[in-house]
Amino acid sequence: MTTETPQAPVPLAQRVTVVLLTYNCAHRLDEVLDHLLALGVPLVAVDNASGDGTVDVLRRRGVEVHRLPRNIGAAARNVGVELARTPYVACCDDDGWYEREGLVLAADLMDRHPVLAVVNARILVGPEQRLDPISAVMADSPLPDRHDLPGTVLMGFMAGAVVVRRSAYLQVGGYAERFFIGGEEETLALPLLRAGWQMRYVPEVVVQHRPSRANVDAVRPYGMRNTLWNAWLHRPLGSALRWTWFVLRDPRRRPGRWRGVLWALLGMPAVLRDRSVMPAQLDADLRVLDEAHYATLRRPQRAEAAQRV
Incomplete structure (x- = not known):
């Protein structure tokens, strides 16, 4: 009689890369980096031609940074996803960060469900951790689940609070540059859905958000x-x-x-x-x-x- 030796779980750093999108955020970036660097996963920053010292802060903290010659909006995330060498990518804006336990769960869910392309996190706003209204809307999704996947069914997501399957993202071409920014999630969500991929809101995955109103x-x-x-x-x-x-x-x-x-x-x-x-x-x-x-x-x-x- 032989017994199988249980396989050790694949370390999170081999499964998830954080892609950080930055733009003129030098004044608030250190707090964000404190949390992201503590995750212990690869971190790639893509900077949209900041003019305020953002790139200097990133380099001082030892972050791999790719500074674009001009601001291309949401399409800058494509650069980071291309550079990632893990199967999953946590997309992050420069005013928030992920909690590690949620990244582990998101990676586990994607490991178990090959059709799952996007896991949207629950967003907690400010030091008081108020629930973002969009998270409440996602939790109450009226859409039926035809694939028996964890979480609630989505047809859209929040760009800075999602873990994506890299292969699915690249299959549909990522964000189209002509849309620049602002509601850009639709421009990626609909091609993913048309290609047969699934998206879910999973509240156990958490993003802490410290919103900046500078460009609203x-x-x-x-x-x-x-x-x-x-x-x-x-x-x-x-x-x-x-x-x-x-x-x-x-x-x-x-x-x-x-x-x-x-x-x-x-x-x-x-x-x-x-x-x-x-x-x-x-x-x-x-x-x-x-x-x-x-x-x-x-x-x-x-x-x-x-x-x-």
């Missing part, structure tokens, strides 16, 4: 432009029209709305040339999420109407 207003028009471009790139005519009408009416998108619409219109000829309609089941699932978005818009309107009665 500048990014808003890009977010409006990108959500319109994505609708017309991938969705059937009726769904694209309904989504366009919704985002134009959504008061949460009011800042920068019309500039974003103008930018979307200017780029629409190229978008329509590349248009490729998604499978019907994907659009049906997206329409389930559309209805959830519409409901959030209607609730304050109904409350206001009730007060007038």
